[in-house]
Amino acid sequence: MKDMADNMFITIVTIVTIALSILIASAGGLLFVNAGDVMDGWKKGIRIMAYIKPDVNQDELDQVRQSIATMAGVREIRFISRQAALEDLKIQMKRQMSLIDNLEINPLPDAYEIFMSPEEQSFEKIETLAARVDALSAIDDVEYGQAWIGRFTQVFNLFKFIGITMGALFFMVTVFIISNTIRLALYSRRDEIDIMRLVGATDAFIKIPSFIAGLIQGAIGGTAGLIALYIGYLTISANIERNFSSYVVHIRFLSWDVALWIIVYSIFVGWLGCFLSLKQFLKKN
Amino acid sequence: MSELQKKHPIVRMFHVYKRYGPKNALADVSIDIDFNEWAFITGPSGAGKSTMLKLMYRGETVSEGQILVDGTNLLRVAQRQIPLLRRKFGVIFQDFKLIQNKTAYENVALVLEVAGVKPQLIRKKVQTVLRQAGMDDKMNQYPPSLSGGEQQRVAVARAIVGDPKIILADEPTGSLDSKSAGIIMDLLKGYQSRGATIIIATHDKEILSKTSQRIIYLENGRVMDQGIRTSMD
Numbered sequence: 001m002k003d004m005a006d007n008m009f010i011t012i013v014t015i016v017t018i019a020l021s022i023l024i025a026s027a028g029g030l031l032f033v034n035a036g037d038v039m040d041g042w043k044k045g046i047r048i049m050a051y052i053k054p055d056v057n058q059d060e061l062d063q064v065r066q067s068i069a070t071m072a073g074v075r076e077i078r079f080i081s082r083q084a085a086l087e088d089l090k091i092q093m094k095r096q097m098s099l100i101d102n103l104e105i106n107p108l109p110d111a112y113e114i115f116m117s118p119e120e121q122s123f124e125k126i127e128t129l130a131a132r133v134d135a136l137s138a139i140d141d142v143e144y145g146q147a148w149i150g151r152f153t154q155v156f157n158l159f160k161f162i163g164i165t166m167g168a169l170f171f172m173v174t175v176f177i178i179s180n181t182i183r184l185a186l187y188s189r190r191d192e193i194d195i196m197r198l199v200g201a202t203d204a205f206i207k208i209p210s211f212i213a214g215l216i217q218g219a220i221g222g223t224a225g226l227i228a229l230y231i232g233y234l235t236i237s238a239n240i241e242r243n244f245s246s247y248v249v250h251i252r253f254l255s256w257d258v259a260l261w262i263i264v265y266s267i268f269v270g271w272l273g274c275f276l277s278l279k280q281f282l283k284k285n
Numbered sequence: 286m287s288e289l290q291k292k293h294p295i296v297r298m299f300h301v302y303k304r305y306g307p308k309n310a311l312a313d314v315s316i317d318i319d320f321n322e323w324a325f326i327t328g329p330s331g332a333g334k335s336t337m338l339k340l341m342y343r344g345e346t347v348s349e350g351q352i353l354v355d356g357t358n359l360l361r362v363a364q365r366q367i368p369l370l371r372r373k374f375g376v377i378f379q380d381f382k383l384i385q386n387k388t389a390y391e392n393v394a395l396v397l398e399v400a401g402v403k404p405q406l407i408r409k410k411v412q413t414v415l416r417q418a419g420m421d422d423k424m425n426q427y428p429p430s431l432s433g434g435e436q437q438r439v440a441v442a443r444a445i446v447g448d449p450k451i452i453l454a455d456e457p458t459g460s461l462d463s464k465s466a467g468i469i470m471d472l473l474k475g476y477q478s479r480g481a482t483i484i485i486a487t488h489d490k491e492i493l494s495k496t497s498q499r500i501i502y503l504e505n506g507r508v509m510d511q512g513i514r515t516s517m518d
Binding site: 197 | 342344365368369371372376382383384385386395396398399400443447
């Protein structure tokens with residue numbers, strides 16, 4: 001601790017470097033965790049709406065239902081009558097109720113809501129199924145607006161790969177920066193280390209305090225980075241929840257075990273930086 | 286000390302060469318320094334005095350030849366054993382080489398800490414040697430607040446606190462006034478009287494003339510003359 005206090009500036013630089021690296025990498029992780037949650041939520045909601053032509057009788061409706069049920073990838077079919085659709089619309093448009101009340105006729109069609117099996121939710125399969133449903137004579141139109149999720153998933157996976165690659169790069173850059181700041185600290189203590197060796201100090205005697213300093217700096221840097229991330233999370237989530245319904249977007253922070261692993265990781269980074277710089281420094285001197 | 290020890294050399298050099306590139310810092314140096322002896326290595330600047338001391342404590346390695354210290358062939362000392370070898374020596378420099386951000390007490394205690402001595406014993410021994418060096422009242426001061434003479438007294442205390450067999454001093458009085466130089470020499474003589482061997486590299490004619498001792502005269506890395514002389518010579 002005395003060594004850390006004696007080299008206060010370099011100690012602070014090391015801690016800030018670790019804290020910033022952890023902050024940036026964890027912010028990326030937090031983004032992916034929440035984007036993944038949102039994606040999962042969206043995926044669960046993927047459906048095809050098949051709107052039925054007016055004047056279709058019950059027998060034809062049953063035939064359509066049976067035809068759709070035999071199509072590959074269909075998990076569940078739900079009939080939404082035009083009256084039920086209007087009731088749903090009234091709930092969703094509470095504030096504009098007068099508009100709906102003034103309607104003389106119900107403009108909404110009957111519809112089938114088709115849910116797909118999770119393993120069939122690729123963009124191509126949704127498109128194929130929608131085309132087959134649309135080809136049925138009783139169907140007026142199909143809507144599968146959420147099919148873009150398929151494409152978005154691919155983009156998301158690409159970003160995930162880039163994120164992991166960036167994370168690995170960040171790790172290397174952090175270790176490089178830390179090993180260099182620690183080497184700077186060692187150079188500033190070079191005379192002291194020379195004297196210690198002169199009076200018979202072993203390399204272990206010289207290394208151990210630096211290792212302990214590296215571990216402490218890693219732990220402090222990691223914790224500071226996570227605290228900064230948490231403050232950022234509180235600010236952003238409060239803003240989002242003020243502007244959107246919490247049903248639409250719910251942001252969660254990293255779990256305790258992930259946070260703990262991040263601190264363990266930052267301690268490891270501190271130690272590794274120390275290990276590399278000491279190895280090189282003691283070999284040279 | 287036994288008669289056998291007195292008759293046997295503690296430091297022996299056999300045809301030692303030390304080269305830095307094409308230049309010979311030392312060439313064909315062969316010397317013996319006995320147990321409990323007081324030896325001066327002298328000669329003009331650049332003669333190889335400091336190099337000779339560095340070779341003894343393995344601060345440098347020989348280019349050719351062999352060195353025996355207390356029966357140990359330095360060529361056979363593994364890298365990891367060097368710290369143990371260095372604990373046989375107390376080393377004093379012209380520029381003191383004290384750690385600036387440690388107090389006088391901490392500088393002296395470091396020698397015992399690296400050797401793994403128990404804290405209670407460290408406290409007792411450090412206080413004793415600092416008292417012998419006349420520095421017990423300034424043991425909590427940092428080197429920059431001490432005079433040159435005081436810093437060198439701390440350096441001598443550091444050199445002797447581990448009870449080494451050999452003291453190596455490289456121009457120990459080079460940056461001191463004659464009064465401080467006298468104190469340092471008295472401290473070293475006191476330590477020699479306890480059985481240690483003192484080897485001093487110097488070109489200070491004044492201290493050379495005051496003591497009966499072995500003198501090794503170097504010039505251009507070669508031993509030009511060596512022998513026992515008295516202060517009357």
